[in-house]
Amino acid sequence: xxxxxxxxxxxxxxxxxxxxxxxxxxxxxxxxxxxxxxxxxxxxxxxxxxxxxxxxxxxxxxxxxxxxxxxxxxxxxxxxxxxxxxxxxxxxxxxxxxxxxxxxxxxxxxxxxxxxxxxxxxxxxxxxxxxxxxxxxxxxxxxxxxxxxxxxxxxxxxxxxxxxxxxxxxxxxxxxxxxxxxxxxxxxxxxxxxxxxxxxxxxxxxxxxxxxxxxxxxxxxxxxxxxxxxxxxxxxxxxxxxxxxxxxxxxxxxxxxxxxxxxxxxxxxxxxxxxxxxxxxxxxxxxxxxxxxxxxxxxxxxxxxxxxxxxxxxxxxxxxxxxxxxxxxxxxxxxxxxxxxxxxxxxxxxxxxxxxxxxxxxxxxxxxxxxxxxxxxxxxxxxxxxxxxxxxxxxxxxxxxxxxxxxxxxxxxxxxxxxxxxxxxxxxxxxxxxxxxxxxxxxxxxxxxxxxxxxxxxxxxxxxxxxxxxxxxxxxxxxxxxxxxxxxxxxxxxxxxxxxxxxxxxxxxxxxxxxxxxxxxxxxxxxxxx
Amino acid sequence: xxxxxxxxxxxxxxxxxxxxxxxxxxxxxxxxxxxxxxxxxxxxxxxxxxxxxxxxxxxxxxxxxxxxxxxxxxxxxxxxxxxxxxxxxxxxxxxxxxxxxxxxxxxxxxxxxxxxxxxxxxxxxxxxxxxxxxxxxxxxxxxxxxxxxxxxxxxxxxxxxxxxxxxxxxxxxxxxxxxxxxxxxxxxxxxxxxxxxxxxxxxxxxxxxxxxxxxxxxxxxxxxxxxxxxxxxxxxxxxxxxxxxxxxxxxxxxxxxxxxxxxxxxxxxxxxxxxxxxxxxxxxxxxxxxxxxxxxxxxxxxxxxxxxxxxxxxxxxxxxxxxxxxxxxxxx
Numbered sequence: 001x002x003x004x005x006x007x008x009x010x011x012x013x014x015x016x017x018x019x020x021x022x023x024x025x026x027x028x029x030x031x032x033x034x035x036x037x038x039x040x041x042x043x044x045x046x047x048x049x050x051x052x053x054x055x056x057x058x059x060x061x062x063x064x065x066x067x068x069x070x071x072x073x074x075x076x077x078x079x080x081x082x083x084x085x086x087x088x089x090x091x092x093x094x095x096x097x098x099x100x101x102x103x104x105x106x107x108x109x110x111x112x113x114x115x116x117x118x119x120x121x122x123x124x125x126x127x128x129x130x131x132x133x134x135x136x137x138x139x140x141x142x143x144x145x146x147x148x149x150x151x152x153x154x155x156x157x158x159x160x161x162x163x164x165x166x167x168x169x170x171x172x173x174x175x176x177x178x179x180x181x182x183x184x185x186x187x188x189x190x191x192x193x194x195x196x197x198x199x200x201x202x203x204x205x206x207x208x209x210x211x212x213x214x215x216x217x218x219x220x221x222x223x224x225x226x227x228x229x230x231x232x233x234x235x236x237x238x239x240x241x242x243x244x245x246x247x248x249x250x251x252x253x254x255x256x257x258x259x260x261x262x263x264x265x266x267x268x269x270x271x272x273x274x275x276x277x278x279x280x281x282x283x284x285x286x287x288x289x290x291x292x293x294x295x296x297x298x299x300x301x302x303x304x305x306x307x308x309x310x311x312x313x314x315x316x317x318x319x320x321x322x323x324x325x326x327x328x329x330x331x332x333x334x335x336x337x338x339x340x341x342x343x344x345x346x347x348x349x350x351x352x353x354x355x356x357x358x359x360x361x362x363x364x365x366x367x368x369x370x371x372x373x374x375x376x377x378x379x380x381x382x383x384x385x386x387x388x389x390x391x392x393x394x395x396x397x398x399x400x401x402x403x404x405x406x407x408x409x410x411x412x413x414x415x416x417x418x419x420x421x422x423x424x425x426x427x428x429x430x431x432x433x434x435x436x437x438x439x440x441x442x443x444x445x446x447x448x449x450x451x452x453x454x455x456x457x458x459x460x461x462x463x464x465x466x467x468x469x470x471x472x473x474x475x476x477x478x479x480x481x482x483x484x485x486x487x488x489x490x491x492x493x494x495x496x497x498x499x500x501x502x503x504x505x506x507x508x509x510x511x512x513x514x515x516x517x518x519x520x521x522x523x524x525x526x527x528x529x530x
Numbered sequence: 531x532x533x534x535x536x537x538x539x540x541x542x543x544x545x546x547x548x549x550x551x552x553x554x555x556x557x558x559x560x561x562x563x564x565x566x567x568x569x570x571x572x573x574x575x576x577x578x579x580x581x582x583x584x585x586x587x588x589x590x591x592x593x594x595x596x597x598x599x600x601x602x603x604x605x606x607x608x609x610x611x612x613x614x615x616x617x618x619x620x621x622x623x624x625x626x627x628x629x630x631x632x633x634x635x636x637x638x639x640x641x642x643x644x645x646x647x648x649x650x651x652x653x654x655x656x657x658x659x660x661x662x663x664x665x666x667x668x669x670x671x672x673x674x675x676x677x678x679x680x681x682x683x684x685x686x687x688x689x690x691x692x693x694x695x696x697x698x699x700x701x702x703x704x705x706x707x708x709x710x711x712x713x714x715x716x717x718x719x720x721x722x723x724x725x726x727x728x729x730x731x732x733x734x735x736x737x738x739x740x741x742x743x744x745x746x747x748x749x750x751x752x753x754x755x756x757x758x759x760x761x762x763x764x765x766x767x768x769x770x771x772x773x774x775x776x777x778x779x780x781x782x783x784x785x786x787x788x789x790x791x792x793x794x795x796x797x798x799x800x801x802x803x804x805x806x807x808x809x810x811x812x813x814x815x816x817x818x819x820x821x822x823x824x825x826x827x828x829x830x831x832x833x834x835x836x837x838x839x840x841x842x843x844x845x846x847x848x849x850x851x852x853x854x855x856x857x858x859x860x861x862x
Contacts, residue, residue, distance in 0.1 A: 069860035134738050215727055228692040228862050231589075232853045234596030335550030342543040346536065390600050398587075398606065400551040404543075446536065480551040481559055481587040481606065492566060492588065497730040497761070 028441045032362075034350035039366050041347075042373035042409055048384035049247050052240040064241045069225075073242075076139075077221045077249065080214075081207055084143045084150075085200050091147060091297060092154025092199060093192065097184070098290050100162040103279045105287070110294045111159060115521040117301040118152045119513040121470040123212025123491070124506045125149040128305035130216045131312070131499050142219035146207055148301040153206075154199030160524040161195040162188075166274035180280055191266060201257040208249055209377030211473050212491060222246045226379050227473065240387070243380045250375050309510075312503035320501050330508060333485040336475075337468035339400075340407035341461040345415045347408050348460065349450065352419035357428060374413030381406050382477040398480050406474040411467045415460035422456025423449060459519075466516045470509055486512075556585035558608040558795045561598060563591040563694065564653075564782060568816045569611060575811060576802050582795045584609075591617035591694030592849055598787070599624045608790040609799055611652065611783070614698035616849035618649045618783035628788040634801040642781050642821040644845035649785035651844070652803045653818040656837055657699050657778045659768040660751060661743035662736050671768050675703075675745065675776025676711075679718025686742040688724040688732045691861045695729060695747055695780070700856065701847040702778040706840055709855075716859035725861070730761075737764045745776070752817040752830060771838040779839040782818065 053061060098104050099111040117125075122145075129136055129145050165188065173187045174180070211223050222242060229239040268274060282290060313320075355367040385406055389397040396402050426449045434444035450457075472487045479488070486505045493502035562569045566588050573584045587607070589597070595617030598605050605626070612618050621627055627648040635647055642651030659672065672678055678687055689696050704712045724741065726732045732744035733751060754762040770776035784800040786793065802808050809825040812818055819827045819834045827834065856862045 067858070067860065069857070072860065134734070135740050218724070218726065220725075225862070229857075231593045231692060232694075232697065232856075232862055234593050234600065236596070238857060332550045335546040339543040339546035339550060342539050342546070346539060346543075390597075394604060397601075400547040403551070404547055482556075482585045483551050495728050495731075496565070496567075497728070497734060 028445070030442065031350050031353060031445070032358075035354050035366050038347045038351055038412075039369050041405065042370050042412060044388065045376050045381045045384040045409065046247065046373060048388060049240070049244045049380070052237065052387075053244055056237045056241070060237060061241055064238050065245065070242070070245070073220060073222050073225050074245075076219065077208065079139060080142055080146070080219065080221060081204050081253075083139075084146045084207060085204050087143065087147045088151040088203050089154050089196055089200055091151040093158050093189075093196065095151075095294060095297060096155050096159040096162055097188075098294060100159050101188075101277060101280055102282050102290065103287070104282070104290050104294065110298070112521060113298045113302060114155045114159075114294075115152050115517060115524075117149060117305075118520070119510055119517040120149070120302075120305050121212075121487070121506075121509055121513070122146070122149040122206070122210055123216065123470075123472065123487075123494075124309075124509060125301075125305055126213035126216035127490075127494055127499070127502070127506060128308035132304060132308045137218040139219060141217040142214055145213060145217060146203075146210070148297075148304075149213065150203045150206055151297075151301070153202045154196060156520065156524045157195035157199050158192055161192055162277075163525070164274075165191055165277065166268040166270070167277035168268075168270065168274065170277070190264075193264070194261065194266060197257050197260055201253060204253045205250060205375050208246060208253070209379070211379065216494070222249065223377055223379050223473075226383070230379075230383065230477070240383060243383050246377060246380060250377070251372065254372065254375060309503055309506055312500050313507060316500040316503055320504050326504060326508075329484045329486060329489050329505070332483060333469055333487075336400075336403070336407075336483075336485060337465045340404055340411070340468040341465040343404055344408045344411050344464045345419070345457050345461045348412050348415035348419050349457075351412075352416050352423050352453075353445065353449065355416075356420055356423045370416060371413050373409060374411070374416075376410075378406070378410055378471060378473040379477075381409050382474040385474075386477055398478075400480055403475060403478040403480070403483075406478050407464070407468050407471065410471070410474065411464040414463040414467065415457075418456045418460030418463065419453060420456075422453040422459075426452035459523075462516055462519065466513055469512050556583045558582065558584045558790075558792050558799060559606050560584055560586040560609045560611060560799070561594045561607040562586040562588055562611050563594050563613055563617065564611045565613075565816060568812060571811050571815060572803060572808060575807055576799060579807070580798060580802070582798065584799065592620070592697065592853070595620045595849070598626060602626070603789045605787055605789050607787050608792050608796040610649075610785045610787065611803075612694070613655075613782050614694050614701075614780045614847075615644075615783050615844035616698055616701050616847045616852065617694060618644070618785055619845050619847055620849050621785065622646060622648050622845065626788055628786045628790065628793065628797075630786065631797050631801065634797065634804065637801070637804045637822045639821070639823060642844070644783075645843065646845060649783045649845075650800065650804070651781040651821040652784040652800070652808075653782040653812050653816070654821050654834065655695075655747040655749055655780050655782070655818050656769070656834070656839065657702075657776050657780070658746060658748045658751070659743055659770065659776060660733050660736050660746050660765050661768055662739055662741070662764055663766050664764060665739065665742045672743075672776075673770075674772075674774045675699075675770055676707075676715055676774075678722060678745070679715045681722075683742075684722045685724075687722060688726050688735055688741045688744040689719075690728045690732055690746075691719075691723075691725045691856065693728060696745065697849065697852050697856065698780045698847060699745065699775070699778055701849065701852045702780075702840065702842055703775040704852060704855070705842055705847060706775050709851075713855055713859065716855060716861060720859050720861055733765060734761050737761055739764065743768075747780070748831065749817040752828065755830065756817065756828075769832065769837055773838055773840040775840065777837055777839050778842070779819075779834065779837065781821070781844040783844075 095114045099107045125145050125148060170183050170187050173183045209223060211227050214221050214224050226239050226242045351370055354363050385402050389402050430448045431444050434448045470487050472491055475485055475488055486509050490502050490505035569586055577583055591612045591614055598607060598621050629647050630650050634650055635643060638651050726735060729746040729750045732746050735741055736744050751762050751767050784803055786796040786800060790796045804822040809820045809822050813820050813828045817828050
């Protein structure tokens with residue numbers, strides 16, 4: 001939910017000279033102001049958690065937080081993240097290496113299949129597993145299903161990086177006497193540190209934020225516990241303080257990732273363009289084993305969800321496609337998602353421009369705050385907005401504005417990453433020339449740079465659109481009375497064990513997500529220059 | 531001119547937002563904690579009969595009850611429907627409910643409505659122990675719900691702790707046995723029971739043999755039997771009777787908000803749920819017990835008057851204390 005989900009995003013580098021050649025003049029005041037307004041809105045949930053903590057005071061915080069249940073949830077969450085993240089990295093990196101660097105038969109097909117599970121929302125993965133194997137529950141189920149749902153977040157950037165690595169270093173290592181496996185371990189893997197860490201961070205944040213999947217496999221995390229408490233006591237100190245702990249966990253993950261990045265150099269030295277790496281010839285036995293591995297992952301991550309869904313759809317027949325009920329839900333989902341995508345992209349513009357062209361600590365702080373807020377789970381954002389609107393901004397309570405604001409807060413980083421990349425590619429000189437020809441700074445910006453950044457804006461908007469169509473917690477809590485989206489309808493049917501009637505909604509979410517997953521996959525390959 | 535594009539984009543977004551969140555064309559807003567399918571059927575029939583349009587906001591008992599308390603006098607809700615009485619009592623104690631029309635109150639026996647006259651029962655459900663017939667022989671069934679806290683039941687039963695249904699049962703236990711006994715039972719439950727997402731999930735898991743038994747309400751079984759019977763073929767219901775806390779009959783309530791600007795329509799809706807059509811829809815599809823005097827319950831159900839439910843005032847059931855105690859026991 002509220003995380004930076006841009007597989008491959010972290011690995012697409014800015015053109016090396018972009019930052020240095022940027023115009024050094026100060027950012028226009030209105031732009032800075034717009035960026036500050038957006039950042040202010042983004043910081044609302046963090047501010048809310050702090051405000052609640054100050055309001056209820058130290059002794060109450062201790063009573064609410066220092067109890068066995070919180071310890072239990074901490075342990076659960078720690079076990080989940082510490083098992084599922086390394087497992088996802090293992091699966092993602094292995095598949096990337098097999099599909100990019102070995103002569104695995106049909107590697108193009110396998111690499112598309114390794115990206116495809118992203119099109120299935122995590123809670124639909126959960127639904128499929130739980131309905132296929134009713135007794136599949138607890139930690140093992142939670143770890144396994146989240147690995148299957150999330151490993152593409154590691155696969156995509158690692159595969160892209162592998163395609164870009166200069167094989168010269170590997171050749172040198174081999175010439176110095178290392179065997180292929182040693183080259184892999186000592187030369188190739190260390191160079192994958194950034195895409196692995198980036199993917200691992202995205203997965204970790206997803207796991208802290210996910211509600212539906214873990215509720216289905218009956219594994220309590222902070223997010224499910226906060227949601228349970230919300231259902232019993234609405235916005236009360238207990239739930240709000242637990243949200244505070246969840247925020248700390250997210251910040252901890254962000255810090256871990258930053259500190260693990262290290263300061264190594266990853267850009268290649270040497271002139272000319274890098275050669276294409278040769279694919280390692282696997283011995284027949286290893287090749288057979290490799291095919292079995294990729295096949296098993298494809299069956300578990302795609303076969304199980306799709307087969308289960310197909311079974312429910314077949315059981316339901318034509319009867320469950322009650323268009324009078326489905327079409328309004330689909331229409332509302334599309335409208336909300338489109339509105340969310342447009343607004344989020346518009347809000348991301350000033351921040352993205354500043355982060356590319358701007359200078360100084362102020363700009364860095366603005367940029368960092370936006371990424372941090374976007375890492376917060378939907379439940380925290382929803383709790384903050386519902387409490388703030390009900391207490392101090394009543395006219396906005398239960399309005400479309402509030403749920404859209406939640407989408408902006410949750411998904412702005414996705415738009416930001418896409419926009420940044422394309423603004424960085426727009427030469428600042430053009431903007432200067434436009435101004436010297438008499439355009440105002442605002443018009444120069446909108447007519448030159450923004451126009452050139454349009455592809456990035458479109459990519460970012462598409463990513464936000466997709467995120468909104470499968471958003472559950474914030475929509476459940478904040479949407480105006482009478483609003484039903486694909487995700488909320490699917491969820492309410494699933495909790496009533498109406499698995500057959502839920503199937504069409506799961507199907508539509510996957511159908512909407514597929515084209516975008518394909519684009520992401522395509523992009524990650526194009527980024528590799530092929 | 532790209533400046534214009536920004537304006538247009540903003541306008542499009544606003545238009546889409548309006549399209550995505552349909553304006554309330556309704557005459558009354560119902561905060562609905564009852565099963566969505568039941569209230570939907572009620573609204574359809576009610577609108578057809580009276581011409582009054584209604585829309586609803588779905589949530590759980592205590593979530594919506596607390597929402598109304600926070601919203602206070604400005605609540606957009608006209609009607610509040612619950613599955614159990616504690617949330618209704620919460621809103622009533624906050625002074626936010628209007629008095630129900632005397633003609634409506636007269637439709638329901640006193641045991642199924644609030645003594646204050648500010649809300650009225652619309653349906654009733656009884657607590658049952660659902661058990662797997664292959665795993666628990668009839669003579670090994672618990673004599674009382676309290677037995678489920680014994681070590682002998684460790685790991686063998688399930689419940690939907692976080693649901694308002696289960697919390698109402700705990701509220702009844704608290705009223706009947708007091709705080710110390712309830713706290714002790716909850717601690718035993720924490721050690722023994724598995725938390726599932728809802729009563730339907732509990733019955734399904736017991737039916738699949740995952741657990742020996744579970745605490746649920748009767749109609750999950752009755753509904754499944756009335757359909758395919760697939761999800762309940764391996765289970766049976768055990769009624770504790772004897773005034774046991776596990777024989778608790780919970781009253782689903784309907785109330786009208788004092789702040790509602792549509793008093794007449796809101797009162798009409800609550801009254802209509804107790805009409806012959808209203809109670810029929812409820813007993814046929816939801817299989818809860820009818821509460822209006824003279825309205826028949828579904829013939830497949832064990833008659834309500836043979837269940838030996840404990841005598842309790844539904845308006846007295848607490849919610850805040852119960853959630854506090856369940857939080858303290860680490861159950862939610």
